[in-house]
Amino acid sequence: MATKKILLSEKDIPLAWYNIVADMENKPLPPLHPATKKPLNPSDLEQIFPKAIIEQEMSAERWIEIPDEVRELYKIWRPTPLVRASGLEKALDTPAHIYFKNEGISPVGSHKLNSAIPQVFYNKQQGITHLTTETGAGQWGTALAFACNLFGITLEVFMVKVSYNQKPYRRVMMQTWNADVIASPSNTTDAGKSILNRDPNNSGSLGIAISEAIEKAVKTPNTKYSLGSVLNHVALHQTVIGLEAEKQLEIAGEFPDIVIGCFGGGSNFSGIGFPFLRHNLVNGKKIRIIAAEPESCPKLTRGKFEYDFGDTVGMTPLLPMYTLGHDFQPADIHAGGLRYHGAGTIVSQLRKDNLIEVEDIPQLETFEAGRLFARTEGTIPAPESAHAIASAIREAKKAKEEGIAKTILFNLSGHGLIDMSAYEQFLGGEMKNYQLTDDEINKTVKSLENLIP
Amino acid sequence: MATKKILLSEKDIPLAWYNIVADMENKPLPPLHPATKKPLNPSDLEQIFPKAIIEQEMSAERWIEIPDEVRELYKIWRPTPLVRASGLEKALDTPAHIYFKNEGISPVGSHKLNSAIPQVFYNKQQGITHLTTETGAGQWGTALAFACNLFGITLEVFMVKVSYNQKPYRRVMMQTWNADVIASPSNTTDAGKSILNRDPNNSGSLGIAISEAIEKAVKTPNTKYSLGSVLNHVALHQTVIGLEAEKQLEIAGEFPDIVIGCFGGGSNFSGIGFPFLRHNLVNGKKIRIIAAEPESCPKLTRGKFEYDFGDTVGMTPLLPMYTLGHDFQPADIHAGGLRYHGAGTIVSQLRKDNLIEVEDIPQLETFEAGRLFARTEGTIPAPESAHAIASAIREAKKAKEEGIAKTILFNLSGHGLIDMSAYEQFLGGEMKNYQLTDDEINKTVKSLENLIP
Numbered sequence: 049m050a051t052k053k054i055l056l057s058e059k060d061i062p063l064a065w066y067n068i069v070a071d072m073e074n075k076p077l078p079p080l081h082p083a084t085k086k087p088l089n090p091s092d093l094e095q096i097f098p099k100a101i102i103e104q105e106m107s108a109e110r111w112i113e114i115p116d117e118v119r120e121l122y123k124i125w126r127p128t129p130l131v132r133a134s135g136l137e138k139a140l141d142t143p144a145h146i147y148f149k150n151e152g153i154s155p156v157g158s159h160k161l162n163s164a165i166p167q168v169f170y171n172k173q174q175g176i177t178h179l180t181t182e183t184g185a186g187q188w189g190t191a192l193a194f195a196c197n198l199f200g201i202t203l204e205v206f207m208v209k210v211s212y213n214q215k216p217y218r219r220v221m222m223q224t225w226n227a228d229v230i231a232s233p234s235n236t237t238d239a240g241k242s243i244l245n246r247d248p249n250n251s252g253s254l255g256i257a258i259s260e261a262i263e264k265a266v267k268t269p270n271t272k273y274s275l276g277s278v279l280n281h282v283a284l285h286q287t288v289i290g291l292e293a294e295k296q297l298e299i300a301g302e303f304p305d306i307v308i309g310c311f312g313g314g315s316n317f318s319g320i321g322f323p324f325l326r327h328n329l330v331n332g333k334k335i336r337i338i339a340a341e342p343e344s345c346p347k348l349t350r351g352k353f354e355y356d357f358g359d360t361v362g363m364t365p366l367l368p369m370y371t372l373g374h375d376f377q378p379a380d381i382h383a384g385g386l387r388y389h390g391a392g393t394i395v396s397q398l399r400k401d402n403l404i405e406v407e408d409i410p411q412l413e414t415f416e417a418g419r420l421f422a423r424t425e426g427t428i429p430a431p432e433s434a435h436a437i438a439s440a441i442r443e444a445k446k447a448k449e450e451g452i453a454k455t456i457l458f459n460l461s462g463h464g465l466i467d468m469s470a471y472e473q474f475l476g477g478e479m480k481n482y483q484l485t486d487d488e489i490n491k492t493v494k495s496l497e498n499l500i501p
Numbered sequence: 502m503a504t505k506k507i508l509l510s511e512k513d514i515p516l517a518w519y520n521i522v523a524d525m526e527n528k529p530l531p532p533l534h535p536a537t538k539k540p541l542n543p544s545d546l547e548q549i550f551p552k553a554i555i556e557q558e559m560s561a562e563r564w565i566e567i568p569d570e571v572r573e574l575y576k577i578w579r580p581t582p583l584v585r586a587s588g589l590e591k592a593l594d595t596p597a598h599i600y601f602k603n604e605g606i607s608p609v610g611s612h613k614l615n616s617a618i619p620q621v622f623y624n625k626q627q628g629i630t631h632l633t634t635e636t637g638a639g640q641w642g643t644a645l646a647f648a649c650n651l652f653g654i655t656l657e658v659f660m661v662k663v664s665y666n667q668k669p670y671r672r673v674m675m676q677t678w679n680a681d682v683i684a685s686p687s688n689t690t691d692a693g694k695s696i697l698n699r700d701p702n703n704s705g706s707l708g709i710a711i712s713e714a715i716e717k718a719v720k721t722p723n724t725k726y727s728l729g730s731v732l733n734h735v736a737l738h739q740t741v742i743g744l745e746a747e748k749q750l751e752i753a754g755e756f757p758d759i760v761i762g763c764f765g766g767g768s769n770f771s772g773i774g775f776p777f778l779r780h781n782l783v784n785g786k787k788i789r790i791i792a793a794e795p796e797s798c799p800k801l802t803r804g805k806f807e808y809d810f811g812d813t814v815g816m817t818p819l820l821p822m823y824t825l826g827h828d829f830q831p832a833d834i835h836a837g838g839l840r841y842h843g844a845g846t847i848v849s850q851l852r853k854d855n856l857i858e859v860e861d862i863p864q865l866e867t868f869e870a871g872r873l874f875a876r877t878e879g880t881i882p883a884p885e886s887a888h889a890i891a892s893a894i895r896e897a898k899k900a901k902e903e904g905i906a907k908t909i910l911f912n913l914s915g916h917g918l919i920d921m922s923a924y925e926q927f928l929g930g931e932m933k934n935y936q937l938t939d940d941e942i943n944k945t946v947k948s949l950e951n952l953i954p
Contacts, residue, residue: 052576055508106529123505124588124879135651153606155879157918197876198588220921223928224875315870417637422677423650465610466920468673475676 054133054296056127061119062291065284068394069324070110071329076280076393077368080355082417085500088365095266096273100170104281112284118166121198124287125154125161131295137444144447145302146440148460149293149320152427156221158462159316160191160276163285167274168195178271179265182206182232182257185384186218187430188276193227198243206232206260209252217466232257239263239361254388255360255374262363277313277385278358278367278392286319287458294323294345297457304335306443308458310435311339311348311406312385313409314392320459325403337404339395340439342386342414344379344482345373348399348406350489354496356390366499369396373492379482382409382470383431389492407439410481414438415474418464428461431470505587507749510579514572515744518737521775521847523563524782527854529733529846530821535665538953541818547877548719549726552625557734565737571619574651575767576613578607578742580928588877590897595949599893601745601913602773605880609674611915612769613644613729615769616738621648622728631724633717635659635685635710638669638837640883640915641729646680659685659713662705664837670919685710692814693717707944708813708827715816730766730822730838731845732812733785742912747776757788759896761911763888764792764859765800765838767845773912778856790857792848793892795839795867796834797935800825801852801859802915803942809843820950822849826945830876832935837882837924842945860892863934868927869892871917884923 069075078087093102104112114122127259133146161499171179183189184239189205196203205227211230212219222229232252234408239259243250250256265273276282290307297304307324309317317339327333341348347370358364358372371390378387391399398404420441421427429437436458447454464471471478522528531540537770557565560834567575581869586599604612624632632654636642642658647666649656658680665672665684675682686693692712696703703709718726750757760777762770770792776917780786794801800823809824811817822844831840844852851857871887874880882890889911900907917924926932 051511052573053511055510057508058504060504089652120505155875155881177697194879217918217921217926220928221881222926224872224881224921226768226876362624419677422608423679428608428674459670465670465674468677470669472669472673475673 051300052132054130054299056292056295058123058127060292060295061122061126062114062288064111064113066141066287066291066323066326067107067109067112069108069268069280069285071297071326072111072397074397075108076397077392082357082362082365085366096262098170098174098176098272100173101167101281104284105279115166115169120167121165122288127292128153130293131425133425136421139420139424140441140444140448142444143451143453143457145453146444147297147302147455148456149289149457150427150460151289151316152430152460152463152472156190156194157466158186158187158191158430159286159289159319160457161195163282163315164191164277164287165198166285168199168201172199172201172273174269175203176272178202178262178268178440179274180206180271181274181276182254182261184208184254184387185211185215186222187385188223189227189229190218190225191276192274193222193225195372197226200302203227204264205229205387206234206257208232208254208257210249220318232260234260253360256315258359259361259363263490264348278390279313280392280394282315283318283322283392283394286315287322289316289319290321290323293320293457302439302455304457306338306456307334307435308338308456309385310432310461311341312432313388314395316459316461318392318395320457321404325398328403331415338439339404339406340435341406341408342381342383342408343408344381344484345372345387346408347376347389347391349408352493352496353396353400355500356496358390367393369393370399371496372489373495375495376492381468381482383414383435385432386435391453398446411436412479412481413473415479417441419474427460428464428471429460430464431467433459436461502664503587504587505754507583507752509745509748511576511687513745513748514575514579515567515741517564517566519735519740519744519776519779520560520565521778522561522733525850527850528561528848532846533819535810535815535818536793538819543954545841546871548598549715551623551627551629551725552733553626554620557737558567558732565684568619568622571622572806574618575741580745581606583746584878586878589874592873592877593894593897593901595897595901596904596906598787598906599897600750600755600908600910601951602742602910603880603913604742605883605913605916609643609647610919611883612739612742612772613641614648615741615772616729616735616768617644617648618651619738620841621645622722624656624725624822625652628708629654629723629725631655631721632727633657633664633714633724634658634727634729635707635714637707637840638664638668639675640838641680642680643671643674643678643730645727646675646678648678656680658682658686659710661685661707661710668874685713687713690716693749700902706813711812712816716914730768731843733845735768735769735845736775736847739768740775742769742772742947743774743776744774748858755908756835758907759789759791759793759909761793761889761892761909763839763885763914764794764844765885766841767848769914771845771848773910774857779853781856791892792859793888794859794861795834795836796861796863797834797937798825798840799861799937800842800844802850802861805949806853808953809949820846822846823852824949825942826948828948829945834935835920836867836888838885840887862888862891863936865932865934868924868932870894880913881924882913885918886914889913898941
């Protein structure tokens, strides 16, 4: 019988994260202080992050050791399986070999825990007793809730009010793991109060929730803030995904031609992609690394490379990124984790240097791919992950046309069991695509022109 | 670093299921025909089951080979991990070694797929093209939907109407896997029509859904019916759980003192328990095998050993079982999979012969156990599985009192991500226990007295 899953043992959990900055010819541009517009000093970040995290954020070291305590906790679910998608291959009648890394088996259902655990660890190490964060649909909030609970750190999660009310499952997951979940905008911060004063029925946004979480962290003793995507240290932590997959493909006797991750802020794409991109940068290989983003939020395919804020209201440092502008309001697609206006700085530089490929995918195509995957491989994928599946299916069809047995790897960043209402809408024929006109994109991108003098 | 998970490779998937009937001194009593009240002939079942399943149902062979095609599909998620519950041990400060088998990582989220796949396989082998089944909250329906989809067999699921409307997630899962889900009572069967004629607003019950599914199977060409618990062949298929766990504990250098499964109809309890009970029956070991049932549905602890119907309306064969009477109406607890009036015939005989232990657990204790497990081990358990966890915690506390490093194994039959509304009620302090008086139990048990002449 053919092997379906390639499993590693716990001793194969990587000893170090891979920092791609070390191998980039053009390093990412520095973040700028939002007020002075001068390059940020590490100390500027100390109000919100612990020193070890800031160090990782700024580091150019190639390998950064994973603390034993973190590896110990990774063992709760890692290493994750690498699975041969033989059912999907058969359904597509493709000569391609398709593999996926199943990050959905984590207790929180996604890859987000890979960074939540080290972030909480470094905060704990510095004596921090309380953390704050924001969450939209709740993937990051659940991961941080579980991680905080493991280390005995209390957590406040500002959850966008509309999700808090309409999508209670992930809220209850966070509460089960002991987190304090607050509907944002709230009366617990000045930012929240001022918005509620103007508009008592405001249903919230990720931008507002970030403002509340940062304000709370800055004003509360012994408290820091934590973020689940975009930043360099998050991408760093996620490289355990690709490092494990590399070892697993080797066991399978394969080397990938194509590596695919869905793209929101960059955490899961970086995780699966960077360890393979290293072979291109260092060993002259030519693996195609593809970021698959939603058609409705096409920062990498149609955005502009500029300095921009990470949040909507303009409180964060200015980051050099492919962006649709911080005013960009993404359509209400179901892949909530991909509804973000900008890309992380490392990915943006790689894109600028044509070291990665990008593509945007219509929502209906992603759900068609998700359904086919569920029917052939079992797992119902998260709407985010379905973007990577759709991209893999495109490549597998091309491989069939060309008659070439390419090896395709994608990351299944999470399962979709908390997103069944989205599948319900799709199965009922009520879902639509959101294609943007150039005018719609130019409107918010234009606002960037005067940000930097 | 200590090992957290014991993983097997795909070649370790068992080659045969274990049939405990072969090793029982007192064999289970025969099922009786509901009309003649004489022992059932295998041919009586041919209207609803394929021959290979009937043969397994009646078999006294010790080992029954698992077809290659079934083992191939088991590889989608099997072998499942055996996990050392080190976080839970630490929280309980117990000298006990606690292990759990994680069946929640299956694509459908529970152990039910272990029997769904072979059942569909044997139907397909006999040329059957369509199946029917019933489902309450949906665990069995989702498993059968995925399995049918793998073999290209169409499936109709009669889902209890109140769940169909109030718990849409598992319904949408079934639909994603291509099943036709019908709210029961429906207008598609005589049974359903007659109920709707009398009571158009009837919100359904498992008993009615069974009647509809059987009627549809009997009246439709090339169609059979499929059941996910209670029967001998289901228990047989589930023994892959315990057989794998046996091998994994051996790798860990452990032999269990106590093995625990939650108890509804018997599928998951038999799966974890029977392969270990074999050591008692054959090798003179004294492993304690515990069935943990809800306080509100205490058939094994407080029911009577009698012939009774498997369904509410009295259409099925009479089975010799510990039962609360087929009229028993369990309280509306959240462990929907354990709300069943009777125990399978094998388990009932084992209980009668004092070869297994039984205990009943109040609902609040199960959710307290579930929350502690989630906070220490990550996975939020299904409310059903939380009964096994609660029982394991009781034993771990006893081990602490006695100062003995007992080895405890339990089955985590599924995760609880589709049951977060139950956790919400628990966390909000709105949950209660349902303790039954003797009078309440005697009322429905008494109805059994005149069933057999």
